[in-house]
Amino acid sequence: MGIVFKLVLLILMLCPLTINSSFQYLTFVQQWPKGYCTANPSRCQRNPLPTVFTIHGLWPGNFTKILQNCRTTSYTKLKNFRELRFQSFWEHEWKKHGTCSENMYPEATYFSRTIQLSQRHNILNYLATGNIRPGSNPTVSSVNSTIYRAISNHVPDLMCVTPPRQTPALVEIGICFTATMTTIIDCPSQFLRTGSCGIGTINFPA
Numbered sequence: 001m002g003i004v005f006k007l008v009l010l011i012l013m014l015c016p017l018t019i020n021s022s023f024q025y026l027t028f029v030q031q032w033p034k035g036y037c038t039a040n041p042s043r044c045q046r047n048p049l050p051t052v053f054t055i056h057g058l059w060p061g062n063f064t065k066i067l068q069n070c071r072t073t074s075y076t077k078l079k080n081f082r083e084l085r086f087q088s089f090w091e092h093e094w095k096k097h098g099t100c101s102e103n104m105y106p107e108a109t110y111f112s113r114t115i116q117l118s119q120r121h122n123i124l125n126y127l128a129t130g131n132i133r134p135g136s137n138p139t140v141s142s143v144n145s146t147i148y149r150a151i152s153n154h155v156p157d158l159m160c161v162t163p164p165r166q167t168p169a170l171v172e173i174g175i176c177f178t179a180t181m182t183t184i185i186d187c188p189s190q191f192l193r194t195g196s197c198g199i200g201t202i203n204f205p206a
């Protein structure tokens, strides 16, 4: 190999290390609409509610710090996406989270990769492998272990909200990836929200 070629290779190999210096992994978060609405009735706006997990977001992080609002790059309205109704929500997600991985994923890439992840990771199907279906009260540990097995033995992030005097309602499930999105990793224990689901049964409302 020529020395120039070797140098180029070396630079390519080192590059991810330098450009990822602050963002090290991504959490892909999907939301159960009925859980969200059970937990926040006053903020529940969609009717009818989707009966699939919807995308909350793709959140770049590093292992020491939750990253948010990293840059002020403005949002360009998305075109060529099927659902164009939620521009203001997407703008919010871009500013709060997307800008933190912009060095690797410019806006259009960030959103199209997010949609790809949602097509690859169907949470309802994952839960069904453990016989967990909407309209039931599974234990936290069965939801956790079912998703864990479905994503080849990696720890997911669960999030519940407990309405007054009720059982915690399942609201979100996150799956964590390396910065390149090629490999699933354990969601970092220091930021897990699974504790919000308590230790017993939870409500997975239909």
Ligand SMILES: *[C@@H]1O[C@H](CO)[C@@H](O)[C@H](O)[C@H]1NC(C)=O
Binding pocket: 020, 021, 022, 023, 024, 062, 063, 064, 065, 067
């Ligand atoms: C995590 O992000 C913060 C803020 O951008 C940065 O100062 C820190 O160096 C990052 N940590 C690592 C290990 O990359």
Ligand SMILES: *[C@@H]1O[C@H](CO)[C@@H](O)[C@H](O)[C@H]1NC(C)=O
Binding pocket: 140, 141, 144, 145, 148, 155, 194
């Ligand atoms: C989730 O599963 C992982 C892997 O088995 C385990 O280490 C963790 O304690 C579980 N968490 C809960 C809340 O069950």
